[in-house]
Amino acid sequence: MLLALFTKPHPTKESFPMAVNKRARRLTAVAVVAASAMLALAGCAPGSGPTTAKTSGTVSTSAPKGKVTLNIYDETGFPVTQDLADEFTKQYPNVTFKLTRDSFQNLLANTPRILSGSDAPDLIRLSTLGTTVKDGLLTNLDPYFDAYDWKKFPAGQLAGARMNSKGVRGDGSLWQFGIGYSVTGIYMNNELASKVGITEVPTTMDELEADLQKAKDKGVLPIQTGMQDGVGTFTLQALINQYGDKQKLVDWMFNKPGATIQTAAALKGASTFQDWAKKGYLPSDVNAINYTTMVSNFTSGKGLFMWDGNWDAANVDKALGKGKAQFFLQPGVKADSKYVAMGTGNTFAIPSKSKHADATAFFLNWIATNKKARQIVVDVTGAAPGGDPSEALPTVASGTLTKQALDLSAKVGEDDGFVDFMANSTAGIYQGSLQPNEQLLLTDKLSPSAFLKATQAFYEKDLAAK
Known part of the structure; x- marks a missing residue:
């Protein structure tokens, strides 16, 4: 999905006796950031596609001068960009923003047209690269990587945002x-837990x-999930992740030659997921x-x-009550x-037709380095900055x-355990x-x-259609 569906942030105990998993208590503050930085999406190597704007390294890192309007094309339900834009304008009054939003499905279908149009935005929500690099639709960010010294970022944070000349993610330009980095896990209703x-x-x-x-024995629905729009894939991949070498799944998601999803781990994960449906652990109307x-x-x-991401943490706290x-x-x-655990950056790209690439890159760097901007990312999305x-x-x-x-994101980082979402593989x-x-699969119509x-x-x- 961009996993746009899966990485979509939403607006953002007296301790319950079971409390946080005891293995997460040893975390340090520095580890939180370092670990959260392990999440990301992919990009492409120099010369891997048609030459795009700003590949020469001659870029400016100065604050935008004069009146500038940056156009952002974003996903519906991702409110953080508006908050960030408002704060940026407070600090740089000469820069204003125009935000356009659309559904995940429409974004996925219309991104090539949006990028190639004469009125292409300056920044666009882009979770899956597809053929955008090969088609010369994106700005190569390597010059900005050098100019802003992004090498200080943990390499894993940007690994998924790279792609080599063969279209394989993980290295290259x-x-x-990413604007905010997610981690997925399991939410548990403490009241129902006590009840059973x-x-x-x-x-x-x-x-x-x-x-x-x-x-199930106490008449409580074990797992709340749904498959109408594929969100149940959270649960499926969480299972696959546990049953084998994660690198095999990463290779498949990053499109390495010869990689396959037909592994023993994936078979065990899919079988368990189907068994859970047969046992009545999922809603009867899951689809x-x-x-x-x-x-x-x-x-x-x-x-x-409920298998879900950290972006819903504030929602769950608010709805059920703190500590519930x-x-x-x-x-x-x-x-x-x-x-x-699955985790990735909420990734954006600068179209090659952006009229303000330098100003847009300045805005992105500001998001990662400005104290107020970093706070906004956490407050609004629940994600690490x-x-x-x-x-x-x-x-x-x-x-x-x-x-x-x-804190748990940091623990995953300590274990080098972040992987992308299956739905981002193509x-x-x-x-x-x-x-x-x-x-x-969940209705037993497919083994x-x-x-x-x-x-x-x-x-x-x-992949062959790239």
């Missing part, structure tokens, strides 16, 4: 920049499955529930667990398993889900394959092996 006899968060897959059965409904259902007390929910990471097979780990941490209230998520795989075929075969076939077809 930089084409995208759960006293602490599960630390292994066996404990998690035992808790699911406890909830009729979309992302918004899933969150609404969970925050109204319908479901013990818990955020923890997907447990591994063993108690000492290293954490693996990323950037140089030596930058001061934004203030986050203790006891909140946002604080829990940031431009069309989310809507064209994952979403419809997971619906069939796990057939699901993976169909996913790989679509993946290869989509």
Whole structure:
């Protein structure tokens, strides 16, 4: 998805006795930023496509002069850009912004047209590169990387925003920049947990499955999720992440030659996901529930667990009440398993037709380095600001889900456990394959092996069309 669907931030206990997973208590403040910086999307190597604007290295890092209007094309439901724009204008009154928003689906379908048009924006929400680099539609950010000394950022933060000359993500030139970095995990309704006899968060897959059965036996819906728009992929990938070498999945998502989703880990994950549906752990109408409904259902007390991202931390705290929910990471097979979690930057790109590339890059650098901007990113999205780990941490209230998520993000970083979202593997795989075929998987109309075969076939077809 951009995972636009999956990385979409929303506006943003007396401690519950089960509290935060005990393995996350040792975190330090510096680790929070360093770990959160491990998330990102991809970009492309010098000469990997038609020459785009600003590849010579002759860029300006000076504040914009004169009257400037920066046009941002953003995703509906991503409010942070407006808050950041307002603060930037306070600090630089000569710069104003025009924001245009559209749905994830429309953005995905119309991005090439938007980028190639004569009125292309200066900054656009772009989660999946697709053929935009090859087609010369983006500004190469390498000169800005050098000029702003972004080498101070942890390499992993920008790794996914790179792409080489063969179209493989993970290295090469930089084409995208993240505004806030996410981590996905599991929300738990503390009141329902107490009701079914759960006293602490599960630390292994066996404990998690035992808790699911406890909830089912007590008449409580174990998992609140939905597959109408594919959000259930959070749960599927969280399972796949635990059953094998994450690098194989990363290679597949980054489009390395010969990579496949047809692995033992993916088969175990898909089989478990289907089994959970058969056992009644998911809503009976799972294929009729979309992302918004899933969150609404969970925050109204319908479901013990919900697989979701840190961007909903403030929403859950507000709806259920402080201390009424818990955020923890997907447990591994063993108690000492290293954490693996989906996480990525909310990535934006500067179109090659931007009329104000230097000013836009200045704005992006400001977001990563300015104290007020970094605070806005955390306050509005619940996501870590990323950037140089030596930058001061934004203030986050203790006891909140946002604080829990940031601390746990650091733990994933310590374990080098961040991976991208499956739905970002190709431009069309989310809507064209994952979403419809997971619906069939959960209704037992497609076997796990057939699901993976169909996913790989679509993946290869989509890549061949680049």
